[in-house]
Amino acid sequence: MKIAVVVDSTSYLSDEIKRRNNIYTIPLNTIFDDEIYREDIDITPEEFYDKMRDREELPTTSQPSIGDYIILLEDLHKKGYTDVISLHLSGNISGTIQNAVAAGQSVDGIEVHPIDSDIACTPLGLLAVYAAQQKDKLPLDELLERLERFKSKEFIDSYFVVDDLTNLKKGGRLSNAQAFVGQLLKIKPILRFEDGKIVAIQKIRTKKKALNTVVGLIKDTIDRQNVENEAVTLTVIHANIDDEADEFIKELEAHFKGATVLKSHFGPVIGTHLGEKAIGVAITSFNADITGF
Structure with a gap:
């Protein structure tokens, strides 16, 4: 068994901490008119706020497509991963986790274990960091159980x-x-x-x-x-x-x-x-x- 950890871009983890912990990310999108910007790839936070400030209409946002996830999962499978712990922002404010589940059902040879964090930003990111640091130390079932417990208000x-x-x-x-x-x-x-x-x-x-x-x-x-x-x-x-x-x-x-x-x-x-x-x-x-x- 070889486990990868994936988290979406709303975790806002630094490149350094992702590199240190071998965490993979998948970006959500911000859309100004017909221009799509992948978070943390095509636009910086400063550029985003400058662009949004002078607009009467808000930009829109969208989750990664199922196709985006399939490409990522196929790449992870080629690298020898058999399982993916996939952590995402609250399913009550975004359909990101639903697309992760659907993509996992579309790629053979790799099993996706989705976690709805019920939150976003740093708490989501730190759950991913914990998962990455413990994935080779704990049995997978125990680690998934801990992640579900840690996302509660107790933690x-x-x-x-x-x-x-x-x-x-x-x-x-x-x-x-x-x-x-x-x-x-x-x-x-x-x-x-x-x-x-x-x-x-x-x-x-x-x-x-x-x-x-x-x-x-x-x-x-x-x-x-x-x-x-x-x-x-x-x-x-x-x-x-x-x-x-x-x-x-x-x-x-x-x-x-x-x-x-x-x-x-x-x-x-x-x-x-x-x-x-x-x-x-x-x-x-x-x-x-x-x-x-």
């Missing part, structure tokens, strides 16, 4: 703040948007993944107050997960506001001494839905070596 949570709900409302990705529509420009909503869907959980008047509230929510999450700070990885994820992310990292390091604090970004696909200037924190408490992150 993963996240909170993020958007400038307004316009993009999420237009894109139909916010399950309770109607409760917030009348105040789109007046509040800084705090969002969370719940059951694989993006849900607005609080309405806060300023971004500073919203981030202060997020700090309290992180503390509650760590307490609920019943772990020490040293066992926690916090990742600040931002949409083209690098300096603001750095300041928030300093604040988290002061509040949660001993925790590992990382920085990542919302790339084009997730950025399409959250909008520029969004910022969030992912809280993970399973052990993955993040060297090269």
